[in-house]
């Protein structure tokens with residue numbers, strides 16, 4: 001279970017040199033953002049480009065420190081009880097950085113060791129995840145030259161190696177073809193189910209169809225804030241729309257569209 005309350009983050013962009021006369025700029029990436037992601041549910045952060053989704057996930061994953069607000073993971077505060085909170089989380093970031101000279105199996109096992117697993121446990125888990133994610137011969141191959149889909153599978157197996165109860169994914173289908181996207185969707189549905197461990201899954205996307213198909217709960221983010229939260233059906237009812245894209249545009253761009261019609 002992940003609970004985010006009043007989260008805020010500003011970035012300060014340095015200005016140009018004195019000859020460019022460009023002042024430093026402050027970007028309010030996330031502002032008073034709150035939501036709760038329960039266990040056994042897939043929660044989607046849906047928002048337009050620049051809405052603050054990645055910044056939010058990076059704060060949840062303990063990669064950057066919030067200016068204000070709190071993040072609890074299974075009751076552990078990410079800022080003050082960082083290692084306990086991080087041990088309960090598996091993170092698939094947009095970077096998918098893998099060690100190119102190591103095989104997929106070695107990449108996964110290495111992360112298992114970093115998580116405090118024995119070599120034997122980590123190897124067993126790599127085999128089980130290889131099966132779950134249908135990695136076949138990929139496990140033994142060096143990751144150098146892997147396709148996007150192969151990289152994603154390896155990075156996901158690595159994120160799941162310690163069997164975390166909470167899974168964070170930033171734009172997980174970026175660059176994946178239709179079959180790889182479907183396979184990922186099936187895996188996430190399995191992980192959400194009681195047989196798969198009833199995980200708490202949070203992912204970010206700006207693709208409406210993906211969120212509509214997969215998410216139990218949707219958090220619509222715009223300008224760094226939560227503008228709506230609920231199931232797809234609830235958001236459709238609230239906006240009196242039958243098309244989710246229309247509902248999303250209405251919710252996420254309310255301020256912009258207000259001004260554009262006379």
Ligand SMILES: Nc1ncnc2c1ncn2[C@@H]1O[C@H](COP(=O)(O)OP(=O)(O)OP(=O)(O)O)[C@@H](O)[C@H]1O
Nearest residue numbers: 011027029047048049050051052053054055056206
């Ligand atoms: N390190 C940084 N320095 C300066 N500004 C940043 C930094 N990281 C993010 N921002 C700014 O914060 C805002 C939110 O960015 P963020 O990446 O969180 O959005 P996003 O919702 O994930 O967008 P996208 O869907 O395009 O990936 C943007 O205006 C972005 O330019």
